[in-house]
Amino acid sequence: MAVALSPCPQLFLNSLSANIHRSIRGILHLNTSFLDSIAQKKRLSTRSRKGNGKLHGLIVVNELGGQYEDTFNDVKLEIINYFTFKAVRTVLEQLYELNPPQYIWFYSFVSNNAESKDWKRLLQILVKENQELAERVMITRLSLYGRWIKKCDHGEIYKEISEENLKLMRDRLLETIIWPFDGTSPSQDPKI
Incomplete structure (x- = not known):
């Protein structure tokens, strides 16, 4: 099962533009557009086997901490x-x-x-x-x-966390944008 989320800059998973692939064993393989290179994307999205048959790359397992269905x-x-x-x-x-x-x-x-x-x-x-x-x-x-x-204002804490998440994702998005060339050379730039 593969899910492709939209790349719009919204909070949480939508802003990650992640492709999620679930294998039969309950292991998630995550790809994200926020990786630095295409080689890293390929390494994370493919199953690489090195003679011993083990999976390599990022793997999220359901049994690890952070799965808060029941308690905190x-x-x-x-x-x-x-x-x-x-x-x-x-x-x-x-x-x-x-x-x-x-x-x-x-x-x-x-x-x-x-x-x-x-x-x-x-x-x-x-x-x-x-x-x-x-x-x-x-x-x-x-x-x-x-x-x-x-x-303690729990609503304010929630708001601060949400705003920080949004700012982090916005900053990362701005880092990954390749701005179009405007035709001026560095010597013609009035700021220099």
């Missing part, structure tokens, strides 16, 4: 991690001003336990070592999230 659990986890990070940073700033010895201990604790950026694990360890600080971080995290929810 990865996004939710990133938001929770971010607010935990902000809460830890906020508590560190408060301790720096109000309780320097506790700041030194907490700073050392965070330095030793935050290498993997697993903020849930950091809180689990913190609850065992210093429950009072852990509770302070958890309350601060909830407070920061509550303030963000009140100030």
